[in-house]
Amino acid sequence: MISAFYNGKSILITGATGFLGKVMMEKLLRTSPDLKVIYILVRPKAGQTLQQRVFQILNSKLFEKVKEVCPKVHEKIRAISADLNQHDLAISKEDMQELLSHTNIIFHCAATVRFDDHLRHAVQLNVTATQQLLSIASQMPKLEAFIHISTAFANCNLKHIDEVIYPCAVEPKKIIDSMEWLDDAIIDEITPKLIGDRPNTYTYTKALGEMVLQQEGGNLNIAIIRPSIVGATWQEPFPGWIDSINGPTGLIVAAGKGFLRSIRATPMAVADLIPVDLVINLTLAVGWYTAVHRPKSTLIYHCTSGNLNPCHWGKMGFQVLATFEKIPFEKAFRRPNADFTTNNITTHYWNAVSHRVPAIIYDVYLRLTGRKPRMTKVMNRLLRTLSMLEYFINRSWEWSTYNTEMLMSELSPEDQRVFNFDVRQLNWLEYIENYVLGVKKYLLKEDMAGIPEARQHLKRLRNIHYLFNTALFLIAWRLLIARSQVARNVWFFIVSFCYKLLSYFRASSRLKV
Ligand SMILES: CCCCCCCCCCCCCCCCCCCCCCCC(=O)SCCNC(=O)CCNC(=O)[C@H](O)C(C)(C)COP(=O)(O)OP(=O)(O)OC[C@H]1O[C@@H](n2cnc3c(N)ncnc32)[C@H](O)[C@@H]1OP(=O)(O)O
Numbered sequence: 294m295i296s297a298f299y300n301g302k303s304i305l306i307t308g309a310t311g312f313l314g315k316v317m318m319e320k321l322l323r324t325s326p327d328l329k330v331i332y333i334l335v336r337p338k339a340g341q342t343l344q345q346r347v348f349q350i351l352n353s354k355l356f357e358k359v360k361e362v363c364p365k366v367h368e369k370i371r372a373i374s375a376d377l378n379q380h381d382l383a384i385s386k387e388d389m390q391e392l393l394s395h396t397n398i399i400f401h402c403a404a405t406v407r408f409d410d411h412l413r414h415a416v417q418l419n420v421t422a423t424q425q426l427l428s429i430a431s432q433m434p435k436l437e438a439f440i441h442i443s444t445a446f447a448n449c450n451l452k453h454i455d456e457v458i459y460p461c462a463v464e465p466k467k468i469i470d471s472m473e474w475l476d477d478a479i480i481d482e483i484t485p486k487l488i489g490d491r492p493n494t495y496t497y498t499k500a501l502g503e504m505v506l507q508q509e510g511g512n513l514n515i516a517i518i519r520p521s522i523v524g525a526t527w528q529e530p531f532p533g534w535i536d537s538i539n540g541p542t543g544l545i546v547a548a549g550k551g552f553l554r555s556i557r558a559t560p561m562a563v564a565d566l567i568p569v570d571l572v573i574n575l576t577l578a579v580g581w582y583t584a585v586h587r588p589k590s591t592l593i594y595h596c597t598s599g600n601l602n603p604c605h606w607g608k609m610g611f612q613v614l615a616t617f618e619k620i621p622f623e624k625a626f627r628r629p630n631a632d633f634t635t636n637n638i639t640t641h642y643w644n645a646v647s648h649r650v651p652a653i654i655y656d657v658y659l660r661l662t663g664r665k666p667r668m669t670k671v672m673n674r675l676l677r678t679l680s681m682l683e684y685f686i687n688r689s690w691e692w693s694t695y696n697t698e699m700l701m702s703e704l705s706p707e708d709q710r711v712f713n714f715d716v717r718q719l720n721w722l723e724y725i726e727n728y729v730l731g732v733k734k735y736l737l738k739e740d741m742a743g744i745p746e747a748r749q750h751l752k753r754l755r756n757i758h759y760l761f762n763t764a765l766f767l768i769a770w771r772l773l774i775a776r777s778q779v780a781r782n783v784w785f786f787i788v789s790f791c792y793k794l795l796s797y798f799r800a801s802s803r804l805k806v
Pocket residue numbers: 406407408409444445446521522523538539540541542543544545547548556606607609610611613614631632633674675677678681682685686
């Protein structure tokens with residue numbers, strides 16, 4: 294039923310070149326190959342035309358399967374030049390006319406997902422662009438549904454989050470207006486006050502974006518999806534696909550390559566990860582439901598795992614490390630062996646001992662061998678990233694999921710299978726193993742044939758590690774016995790004990806002969 298609904302439709306997707314957008318295009322084309330057209334708003338990027346960007350995406354591994362059912366995928370995608378940072382989204386008059394007269398469904402995925410984006414930029418993309426898209430949508434006579442992708446963390450200042458839009462202290466309109474005349478220095482000064490008890494501009498502006506939908510949605514048929522932390526594909530088009538470094542993925546890379554050795558996290562906090570294909574299945578089901586059933590009010594759907602199938606960061610971290618044993622990453626800096634820390638003192642200690650000192654030693658080695666030092670810079674970036682993510686791995690949230698469960702019960706058995714968003718069916722251990730494998734194959738583009746060499750490399754690193762530790766111990770001991778009578782006495786005791794033991798064994802072996 295859902296597949297049939299999208300056939301013949303003209304669908305507009307923003308953020309189609311991003312992580313979620315690509316998976317959405319793929320699924321739509323695979324399950325509704327007779328859809329009329331997917332309009333995608335794409336901004337030009339340096340050195341690449343729009344067509345080149347789209348061509349690159351459609352020729353990637355992700356789209357291999359879809360070509361079996363929809364060989365002419367290229368003809369179904371119509372890229373429209375747009376920039377969500379610009380007034381009217383910088384869409385040409387002709388393109389705008391085409392969008393206005395044909396679009397049936399809008400999926401608004403585009404956003405800045407950077408946690409530390411400047412408030413002006415985050416407001417422009419996550420709030421003002423949403424407002425402008427709404428205004429465009431309100432002029433579309435054939436529009437059946439406007440589906441907005443928000444985040445489950447838009448209200449992360451609360452512990453229990455319901456499927457409602459929570460108001461922010463300052464009206465979004467006022468924020469949008471003030472961004473036009475305030476200079477950067479003043480914005481920097483007021484940012485902490487505006488974001489209040491949220492950790493960053495991202496979560497704050499996503500919350501403002503929701504308010505804009507509520508206040509300026511007019512008669513539009515709107516629904517909001519709030520996914521938690523989106524991870525690699527679970528099942529479709531194949532397990533483990535991922536091409537984004539955001540969220541846990543970057544830390545999996547850093548741990549697998551041996552840069553990340555310790556991380557401040559609460560092992561028993563819920564890791565509310567959700568596979569990207571599951572998010573997209575729910576989104577497409579919501580698109581269908583919103584257009585066909587036209588609910589009286591804007592429904593919000595939490596796309597989370599914690600209340601139905603919880604997994605904790607401790608279990609997840611453990612499984613990630615276990616997978617590195619089977620499937621090591623290539624050219625690791627050190628052997629993957631990360632651990633969780635739970636307080637400030639141990640975090641500072643391990644950051645110094647496991648992150649900064651090895652980086653300094655390696656940079657000294659690079660300098661001595663005539664190369665440019667770079668490891669300290671890499672480590673500093675990693676530590677900065679860790680500090681940004683820490684907020685989310687030391688807390689647990691509860692999201693109610695009545696609407697999501699209601700929707701599941703509205704689907705036919707066939708739709709429940711094709712657009713499966715039942716997270717209770719997910720086996721975490723299997724999922725995480727496929728995730729790590731997917732990071733290696735699709736993000737790092739490492740060949741599976743290189744695994745034996747990667748194992749050898751890890752063995753060499755282990756030997757270097759033992760050698761280094763032994764040398765360090767001997768140097769420390771030598772310094773100690775030069776300075777302390779007690780240490781000297783202990784040393785003489787150990788040496789004479791070993792000598793006596795050796796003499797005893799020699800004598801007893803001679804007696805036997
Ligand atoms: C038994 C115990 C075992 C322990 C084992 C440990 C194994 C580890 C596995 C599991 C660990 C769990 C980790 C959990 C992480 C939880 C994340 C939660 C996030 C929740 C968010 C809410 C969800 C959303 O709504 S939105 C999507 C999320 N958005 C993001 O993730 C964006 C975050 N990124 C940023 O904001 C920026 O990139 C920032 C601020 C972190 C860094 O900005 P900066 O300007 O300094 O640099 P960039 O140019 O952006 O990047 C520099 C450099 O860093 C790399 N990088 C970027 N992001 C990450 C990342 N997440 N992890 C690691 N590395 C990252 C980037 O690729 C660049 O590298 P280059 O080599 O320089 O190109």
